[in-house]
Amino acid sequence: MKLALITDAWHPQVNGVVTTLHELVQALGPLGVDVSVVHPGLFKNRSCPGYAGIDLAVRPYKSLAAMLDALQPDAVHIATEGPLGWAARKHCLKMGWPFTTAFHTKFPEILKAALRVPLFLGYGLFRYFHGPSSGVMVPTQGVLDMLKSRGFKSLKPWTHGVDLSLFAHHAKPLDIPELEDLPRPFSLFVGRVSYEKNIDAFLDLKLSGTKIVCGVGPLEAQLKARYPDVLWMGVLPRQHLARVYAAADVFVFPSRNETFGLVMLEAMACGTPVAAYPVDGPLQVLGDGKGHAVGGVLSEDLHTAVLQSLLVDRIEARLRAENFGWPKTVELFVSNLVSVRIGS
Structure with missing residues (x-):
């Protein structure tokens, strides 16, 4: 064909x-x-x-x-x-x-x-x-x-x-050189730094550890100035990005306007649980059809979702991602x- x-x-x-x-x-x-x-x-x-x-x-x-x-x-x-x-x-x-x-x-x-x-x-x-x-x-x-x-x-x-071989499972968060001097837990966002991503909801959270952003976009300069304590890593090659996913303790997905949210699957494939709002995209990626999330936590209180996601077993996140080969x-x-x- x-x-x-x-x-x-x-x-x-x-x-x-x-x-x-x-x-x-x-x-x-x-x-x-x-x-x-x-x-x-x-x-x-x-x-x-x-x-x-x-x-x-x-x-x-x-x-x-x-x-x-x-x-x-x-x-x-x-x-x-x-x-x-x-x-x-x-x-x-x-x-x-x-x-x-x-x-x-x-x-x-x-x-x-x-x-x-x-x-x-x-x-x-x-x-x-x-x-x-x-x-x-x-x-x-x-x-x-x-x-x-x-x-x-x-x-x-x-x-x-999701590419389950590129985004390989790690039972414990991976230690990588560029993050070794930063305090854990690592809270990660990957995506366009743009209007529709609602990234401020993540950046405004009062969290211990380090917030990391991988991505670029029209709001990047403005947000870098407003949030100087965030680690802004820009766009990474796919192999490098996979290692950053695996190094994170939790992946935060603040968008309310997604059709899917592939980055959630990439994080989960590496074993990193996801914290998100209970909206389209996260509901389908993390939902099991029985009213609760698998591989992360969904809540209208994103701060609570992040803290609870840190307790999710990383193998649970990986197994959920494997449903999307x-x-x-x-x-x-x-x-x-x-x-x-x-x-x-």
């Missing part, structure tokens, strides 16, 4: 969508799926206003259409709702090609936080974007239910996976694809 994967989020961007798509592409090869990734680096691009580190293609339609016509894919998957996503949508509709899409990020919430765009306008635009899709892949049941209540159609579950995830993705050739 020849798959055209259209995404506005790709390397050198560093975020959960890029990680998910990169690992998806790696896992599809052994299944006989030949993936052509169409990303902003193939076009004239510029930085997204107000969101440093995110490059967007500029007027990509003609070039993208030519690429897709030359490729003649068997299936088209549009992963994002940016300029490339809109251009691919337009061409598929013009050609009469069925296609699938994905809802990776709650951009309406980001637009509200950054630009004060009302949620009903943001979701109205996204409902229009996904309307012609033959399958809107959604990472959790909670997000699927939310989108259904907002009038989205053709919703299909597609949970995400890539083989099942990839098979579900392939089963959701549709042929561009109607009736085949």
Whole structure:
């Protein structure tokens, strides 16, 4: 199968969508799926206003259409709702090609936080974007239910996976040289330092030990000035990041607007328990379906969640993460694809 994967989020961007798509592409090869990734680096691009580190293609339609016509894919998957996503949508509709899409990020919430765009306008635009899709892949049941209540159609579950070999289990927090002189416990945040991450809720907590932040984003300079006692490590190579996850005593996930939260799984795979709010993303990653969390603690009192997470056995976190390996995830993705050739 020849798959055209259209995404506005790709390397050198560093975020959960890029990680998910990169690992998806790696896992599809052994299944006989030949993936052509169409990303902003193939076009004239510029930085997204107000969101440093995110490059967007500029007027990509003609070039993208030519690429897709030359490729003649068997299936088209549009992963994002940016300029490339809109251009691919337009061409598929013009050609009469069925296609699938994905809802990776709650951009309406980001637009509200950054630009004060009302949620009903943001979701109205996204409902229009996904309307012609033959399958809107959604990472959790909670997000699927939310989108259904907002009038989205053709919703299909597609949970995400974690690289269980890269993020190896450690029965005790790992000692690494760059953290050896800092007081424990280590409370870790990994992600974009941006509006939608609610990172202030973590940084404002009165905790003993050391707070560590791995990531960059538009709020980075402002928050570094406000919180000088935090260790700001920036963006780390994946192997190095895995060691930092393993060194942490607790992973703090303060966001209330996630569709999934892959970083929680990466931390848990290393044995590091998670403290989070009981909202979409954490509820699905840590929830066991019986009303309590596994591999961490969910609470509206994030401070309490952090303290209680320090008591969670690290093997519990690892075993929960093992429910999200890539083989099942990839098979579900392939089963959701549709042929561009109607009736085949």
